[in-house]
Amino acid sequence: MADLSTKIAGLTMKNPVMTASGTFGYGVEFADFVNLEDIGGIIVKGTTLHAREGNDYPRMVETASGMLNCVGLQNKGVDYFCEHIYPEIKDIKTNMIVNVSGSSPEDYAECAARVNELAHIPAIELNISCPNVKQGGMAFGVTTEGAAAVVKAVREVYKKTLIVKLSPNVTSIADIALAVQDAGADAVSLINTLMGMVIDIEKRKPVLSIATGGMSGPAVKPVAVRCVWQVAKAVNIPVVGLGGIMNAHDAIEFLLAGASAIEIGTANFVDPAVTVKVANGINEWLDQHGCKSVGEIVGQLNA
Amino acid sequence: MKKFVKDLTVKAVEYPHELYVLLKLTDTEPLPECLPGQFVEVKVEGSPQTFLRRPISINFVDREKNELWLLIKKVGEGTHRLAELKAGDCLNLVFPLGNGFSPVQKQGEKVLLVGGGVGVAPLLDYGKYLKEQGAQPVFLLGARSQSDLLEQELFKAIAPVYVTTEDGSEGEKGFVTQHSLLKNETFDRISVCGPKPMMVSVARYAKATGTPCEVSLENMMACGLGACLCCVEKTVKGNVCVCKEGPVFDIDDLTWEV
Numbered sequence: 386m387a388d389l390s391t392k393i394a395g396l397t398m399k400n401p402v403m404t405a406s407g408t409f410g411y412g413v414e415f416a417d418f419v420n421l422e423d424i425g426g427i428i429v430k431g432t433t434l435h436a437r438e439g440n441d442y443p444r445m446v447e448t449a450s451g452m453l454n455c456v457g458l459q460n461k462g463v464d465y466f467c468e469h470i471y472p473e474i475k476d477i478k479t480n481m482i483v484n485v486s487g488s489s490p491e492d493y494a495e496c497a498a499r500v501n502e503l504a505h506i507p508a509i510e511l512n513i514s515c516p517n518v519k520q521g522g523m524a525f526g527v528t529t530e531g532a533a534a535v536v537k538a539v540r541e542v543y544k545k546t547l548i549v550k551l552s553p554n555v556t557s558i559a560d561i562a563l564a565v566q567d568a569g570a571d572a573v574s575l576i577n578t579l580m581g582m583v584i585d586i587e588k589r590k591p592v593l594s595i596a597t598g599g600m601s602g603p604a605v606k607p608v609a610v611r612c613v614w615q616v617a618k619a620v621n622i623p624v625v626g627l628g629g630i631m632n633a634h635d636a637i638e639f640l641l642a643g644a645s646a647i648e649i650g651t652a653n654f655v656d657p658a659v660t661v662k663v664a665n666g667i668n669e670w671l672d673q674h675g676c677k678s679v680g681e682i683v684g685q686l687n688a
Numbered sequence: 689m690k691k692f693v694k695d696l697t698v699k700a701v702e703y704p705h706e707l708y709v710l711l712k713l714t715d716t717e718p719l720p721e722c723l724p725g726q727f728v729e730v731k732v733e734g735s736p737q738t739f740l741r742r743p744i745s746i747n748f749v750d751r752e753k754n755e756l757w758l759l760i761k762k763v764g765e766g767t768h769r770l771a772e773l774k775a776g777d778c779l780n781l782v783f784p785l786g787n788g789f790s791p792v793q794k795q796g797e798k799v800l801l802v803g804g805g806v807g808v809a810p811l812l813d814y815g816k817y818l819k820e821q822g823a824q825p826v827f828l829l830g831a832r833s834q835s836d837l838l839e840q841e842l843f844k845a846i847a848p849v850y851v852t853t854e855d856g857s858e859g860e861k862g863f864v865t866q867h868s869l870l871k872n873e874t875f876d877r878i879s880v881c882g883p884k885p886m887m888v889s890v891a892r893y894a895k896a897t898g899t900p901c902e903v904s905l906e907n908m909m910a911c912g913l914g915a916c917l918c919c920v921e922k923t924v925k926g927n928v929c930v931c932k933e934g935p936v937f938d939i940d941d942l943t944w945e946v
Contacts, residue, residue: 410915414932417691418782430917438927445910445918450736452910456917459927602739654740654911655731657693657782 387671388678389664391425391646393623394571395546396480396508398425398646400664401679402636405627405650406431406484406510406550407456411474418657423664425646426480428510429470433486434496436462440517441594446583451602451629452651453581455517455593458486463496467503475505484550486512490525490538498542507545511536511570514552514577516599526552526577529564540569548625551575551616553605558612559619566620574625574648575616576609601651603629610642617643617684631659633666640667643684691785691913692720698777699755704838708806709771710747711758713779719756722749723788724814725879725904725936728758729912730770731780738766741782743909743931745810745881748842759838761806785912786935789814789879790902792821797876799823800899802864802890804830804882808838810904811881815846826850826875828867830886834858865889875899879936891939891946901939905930 389400403426409415412427421427439459446453460466466483474481483500487493493511500509513526513535525531536549549565551558553576562573578599583592591597609628617624626644630636631652639647652659667679676682696713704710729741747759762768773779789810799818801811808829818825825847831837834857843849850869851859860867864886870893880890881904894901907919907930914932921930922943928934939946 408911408916410913414911414913414915418693430915439917439920442920442922442927443908444920445908445916447738447740450739452740454910454916454918459917459920651910654916657911657913 387668387676389668391679393508393546393548393625393646396426398480400425401640401646401667402660402664403428403480403482403625403646403648404653404660405648406512408650408653411470412477412481413473415653415657419661422478424479424660425664426482427477428482428484428648429474430460431458431484431486431512431515432460432463432466432496432500433458434463434492436460436465443592443594444598446592446598448581448583448600448602449604451600451604453583453593453598453600454578455595455598457517457595458515463499467499471503471506475503480507481505482508482510482548484510484512485539486515486518487535488518490535493535494538494542497539501543501545508548509543509545510548510550510574511539512550512577514550516552516554516578516580516597517595523552523554523577526561527555529560532561533564533568536565536568536570546571548572548574550577551612552577553608553612554580559615562616562620566622570622572623572625573616573620574627576605576612576628579605579608601629603631603635605629606635606638610638613639613644614642614686630663631655633663633670636663636667637670637682640679640682641684641686643686645683689721689723689784691782693780693782695778695780696756698773698775698779700775701773705836707762708838709760709762711760711770711773711779713756713758713781714754719749719754720784722746722756722784724817725789725810726784726786727935728756728781728783729785729909730758732766732769735765735769738764738769740910741912742766742770743785743906743912745904746784746813747809748813748816759806759809782912786931787933789904789936790877792818792823793877795822797823799825800828800875800878801825802828802830802878802880802882802886804864804886805836807882807886807904808843809881811879812839812842812846814879815843819846826869828852828864828869830864830882863889865893877901880904888944888946891944894939895946902936903939903942904935905937906935
């Protein structure tokens with residue numbers, strides 16, 4: 386049994402497997418399938434200062450080895466989260482992390498400040514990369530100035546571990562990562578979804594209600610691994626890797642590319658018990674290769 | 689209700705129609721409790737084009753034989769692959785999912801069950817349940833033609849069956865809402881599963897006659913667990929997940945123009 390524990394700045398995790406925001410609800414939806422406490426960290430659904438209804442249906446379309454979604458951050462707002470959802474999840478013995486989104490630096494900061502008050506939430510993941518909302522979201526994450534402005538505003542009010550989730554829909558993701566590092570981020574996670582589009586040729590219309598959506602699933606994995614590799618070389622804060630991870634083999638690619646932890650997203654829809662299988666699979670691989678800990682392989686690429 | 693992810697074994701495969709396959713699944717241990725109108729998400733192996741699971745309504749649960757039936761219409765690559773399964777194969781299911789149809793409200797209530805196309809599938813299990821619980825189910829089933837009517841003998845064994853076909857080859861000619869049954873009889877409530885235009889027209893009839901009515905929706909889904917928020921339907925309470933809050937909704941909770 387290898388030592389699977391890993392650290393993301395101030396966050397200690399029993400294993401490097403987390404769940405990606407928007408793919409695992411608040412964790413409790415999956416409690417029939419996995420022991421939630423066997424997962425290193427659970428990143429809950431994107432939360433905003435005010436309630437959001439999200440985009441119209443259809444919000445999802447399948448594509449070869451993946452899918453596109455344009456959910457649009459449907460959630461009941463941070464106050465509802467604090468009053469009704471937090472009490473239900475606060476005693477789950479793993480890192481319960483809130484994904485925070487907004488439409489202005491002030492919104493982000495206000496939402497983060499409320500979550501800062503929650504004793505059992507040790508970290509937030511700041512979403513500056515959602516491709517599915519008109520205002521905010523990805524608009525901040527595609528320029529170094531925009532990304533830095535949001536992170537600065539949140540850093541002033543948020544005292545615990547601050548992970549910033551980056552968009553791949555940029556010219557240089559390493560430049561954005563450096564900007565958020567300089568603005569005070571404790572870690573970065575990447576990649577959010579790739580913006581894509583699917584057309585119904587008979588109707589001559591886009592399938593998704595807002596025409597475009599975020600692509601995820603194994604089809605995007607090579608793009609994600611490349612991004613993680615580029616960012617890990619550029620920054621000196623920990624990197625969390627995600628994008629199309631379906632199994633332990635995929636997860637180990639990200640660890641070798643420089644990720645200290647990984648998130649599993651779309652795979653949860655195919656196998657609701659995949660998280661624990663990946664954690665066990667990483668352990669087996671480490672044992673087979675004579676590695677005593679996860680840390681031994683992070684960034685250890687022969688390139 | 690506890691949900692499971694499980695490999696079930698295909699016990700038998702039947703082909704009631706060129707476009708349909710009936711899979712009879714079983715397990716070495718007793719199948720978990722499933723409510724009429726709930727659904728399963730099946731994994732389709734070996735097709736990159738079919739990345740996500742496919743939501744399929746539960747057609748019937750035979751407790752004595754420990755069988756769970758899925759009546760599947762071959763629509764795309766995923767369902768065509770499911771139709772290639774053979775007895776002895778494994779099929780991975782996440783189930784049971786969703787809320788299911790309403791339980792019996794009162795002894796002797798007359799419940800009209802309206803189905804069209806593959807939408808008849810969950811009504812078989814629901815009709816059997818209603819009859820066992822002391823209600824009086826009546827089936828009204830619509831199809832394009834006589835050859836498109838599925839599981840007729842099984843429905844008839846449970847309750848009276850009324851039929852409409854678009855070409856008049858069986859039962860009354862036309863759509864379900866044109867059947868004389870609706871002019872001649874009244875019902876305590878109605879449950880519907882079928883194509884949306886059919887459900888909307890039955891909902892209109894229900895509103896016009898003041899009959900409580902529930903419909904079973906089949907929006908495109910990913911997770912099936914209420915996590916991804918992809919399959920939402922607009923309701924009076926805002927966008928809600930069809931997979932978790934549904935698939936069965938009271939028409940008064942929907943925002944359909946009826």
